[in-house]
Amino acid sequence: MGQFRYRAQASDGRRHTGQQQADTPRQARQLLRDKGLRVLSLAPVRSWLLGWPAVLGKADLALLTRQLATLIQAAMPLEEALAAVAAHAAKPRLVGLVHALRKHILEGHSLAQALALYPRAFPELFRATVAAGERSGHLGAVLEQLADYTQARQAAAQRLQMALVYPLILLLASVAIVTFLLGYVVPDVVAMFVDSGQALPLLTEALIAVSGALRRHGWLLPIVAGLAVLASAAALRKPRVRQGWHAWLLRLPVLGSTVRAVEAARFASTLSIMGRSAVPLLDALHIAASVVGNLAIRARLHRVAQAVSEGASLTQALTSSGDIPPMMLHMIASGERVGELDHMLQRAADQQEKTLAAQIALLVSLFEPLMLVVMGGVVLLIVMAILLPILSLNQLVN
Template sequence: MANAKAYRTKPTPLHRWKWEGKGPQDRAMRGELIGRTKPDIIEQLAKQRIVATKVQKRSSFSGRSKVTNVDIMIFARQMATMVRAGIPILQALQAVSESLKKPAMVALTQKIMEDVSSGDSLSSAMAKHPKQFDRLFVSLVDAGEQAGALDQMLERVASYKEKVESLKNRVKKALWYPTAVMIIGVAVTMLLLIKVVPEFESMFQGFGAELPALTQFTVNLSDMAQKYWLQATGTLFGSIMLLKAAARRSPRVAYRLDSMMLHLPILGDILHKSAVSRFTRTLATTFTSGVPLIEGLETAAGASDNRVYIRAINEVRQDVTTGQQLHFAMRMTNRFPALAVQMVNIGEEAGSLDAMLNRVADYYEEEVDNKVDALTSLMEPIIIVVLGALVGGVVVSMYLPIFEIGTAL
């Protein structure tokens, strides 16, 4: 008897469907939805109390997609515009869904529509997707629903997302620029040692004379590179992967890595200022929206991407819970700059903490901009010097024997 083989069937790809139907009170409706099959579309419409009369496939989506922070920011802005115009939540979600191009984002919007049509509030529906809608987003939407200012809260969270994303991109630029320089320098040097130097070495063997010290050093380095470059590359990448795995599994390792990053020259200062800006921006956004300070601090800790500052913010929250003022709790951590602490103190005394927190965030965002620009300007001559020294050193060492022979002749 032949063994039965089990095959995993591929999931049906997503398609865009054009539909027509009748809603409440036999109102004629039409639109577009994303789904895998025609019955799926009919079921989605039924949950929205729409009876489908015509469902037609329009196009298919290929490839995978992932919801990004930019997608969420655009979604929030579109929803804010719809709600401000007086469009009901379900219809607003439907309109936004039809305007989206990314399948994953469309599917997410439709899941929210299903939950809202089943009786959930918008914030409750979003809370079911914590990877896409963080605690800050859900808290602000919930506050907006309760205060009848949903459009304002959506616009506020969109602005917050935009500023945070811009800050993250600037920090990434600062981190990747020196990394790229190092990779290019090492790659060019390895290429010369593995491919170019051996050609010269075979020529030198016919000279029958002792090579200059610099040339001999380069030849020995080339021999090592040819023998061990694969092992060295594997060890390097393996070490990086092990370090990442250790950071994911061990909070202590992750904390030490983040602490080391903060102590790097130039880059560390950028990361410090970025963390302060993100903390104050998040806290200002929650505080302005009516979220209690303790809850806002908890949200700010969750929004931080540096374990050192996460611990510091949690310490601030614990101190504020016991009755201490925010600026004093910040000072006690020894993590926040004196200027930031002083400005928060002024904001607390003047009763304008939210405005002062926003000013602190603006100031340190500008500082990050200036530091990144300075780093870029500094790295340009360093690239020229480093690559020139590496390439020039190898080239000169290879031509030294030829120069000596020419001099002897």
């Protein structure tokens, strides 16, 4: 349902201006006439969706998909389902987007065609799956699968974020404490040693130099860090630089295997839902590869789709890519043999995600004591740098 800005004249001759909500300009004119107004001009209100790319969070997308699936499975027409979803939506951005989709549906577009007009809100996976559901006549069931998939991805992202909250707080607290010690505590404590003119230990001199540099130039650190972040972001916008960075990440000892596990689970889960939604395998492979975030892995998975189109089996092509863990390859191979590839892909993705969650939990549990040890070591160095001159002074007095 759209908004129309109008100028109209009442029966007593007074002019009125305002906005009228309606599906079409004809309906807007009729509603105004029912109010006793003679329409002088009528124009659609330009939606913010047309001037700014619509973006939906995972939570909003999952909620929208679940509501649509429930209403469509209850045999409600699509335009009525969209109107009902918009009526119960809390966020203005979501309301505007759903009204825009309903407007396109009333103009004769399919749901997949309407979704394609807002690619920032609905990813390619979502649009292709909806198109397959409309072709098969099982749109409600497909939307239900999409809602489950979106909620699972959102839950996985939230678990990862929650696991990283405490280590991040610990890291920031450690940096703040060390900065405070070096910037304010150490200079006052060691000032008397500097004024005494005695020879200072090397560790104390190094600490005084670091503390002085921090006091004189510490204000530059946030600026330098910000400029470094901006320069890195600008460089990573270039495809060649970003692909080289992603390839380098895969070569790191622990992080590389974790990135591979994350992308493999995402690829398998996406390919599974595409297969269950009756999307052709080659199209599903290209879409699943596009979902992968690491550009180096994405390029190899696109070559997997090319190999399958040339007659290779999916297991053979994935084995040659080298990005899928052996256990997942065994499960995919057995799914191909028994004709239950979609089911085995989902099982493989679930198993990989559980293994990945255990690995991340282990890494986080190791990071916490490691940060404490590092923090304790830094504080120990500061204390030693302060105590060494005191011990030297006591020896001289004795």
